Amino acid sequence: MQIAYRAKDITEAHIVAGLLNASGIKTHVGGLYLQGAMGEIGAAGFSNVHVDDEDLYPARQVIAEYEANGQAVPATETVEGKPDSYARWFLLTMAVLALIWLNLR
Structure with missing residues (x-):
């Protein structure tokens, strides 16, 4: 091969x-x-x-x-040319939820 x-x-x-x-x-x-x-x-x-x-x-x-x-299309852009920020928002949301959960303990 x-x-x-x-x-x-x-x-x-x-x-x-x-x-x-x-x-x-x-x-x-x-x-x-x-x-x-x-x-x-x-x-x-x-x-x-x-x-x-x-x-x-x-x-x-x-x-x-x-x-x-x-x-x-580059992986960092959507078809419209706008940045794909789904992962950033997801990680930010998870960090905020983790901080809230830690403060409630």
């Missing part, structure tokens, strides 16, 4: 693997279990999409089309 694509994170690796699978190319995503050791921070350099040796060239062609046409 050859590495056809080195992804930024495991999510991107699965997106590319799905694209290749839809094109009839069998894939294997490496680095899946290494992500948990790093938490939400991607394990840099371990999220790879592997294909069989004979499928490497067709896979690279599909990936090149994906990269040329792909207009991915």
Whole structure:
């Protein structure tokens, strides 16, 4: 097996693997279990999409089309371009609830 694509994170690796699978190319995503050791921070350099040796060239062609046409939205922005602050509000709410709970004890 050859590495056809080195992804930024495991999510991107699965997106590319799905694209290749839809094109009839069998894939294997490496680095899946290494992500948990790093938490939400991607394990840099371990999220790879592997294909069989004979499928490497067709896979690279599909990936090149994906990269040329792909207009991915950054993870920190929603489609409208506004910051995605759900996680911040959730954490702030949990911190306030924890402080209230500690003061009631």
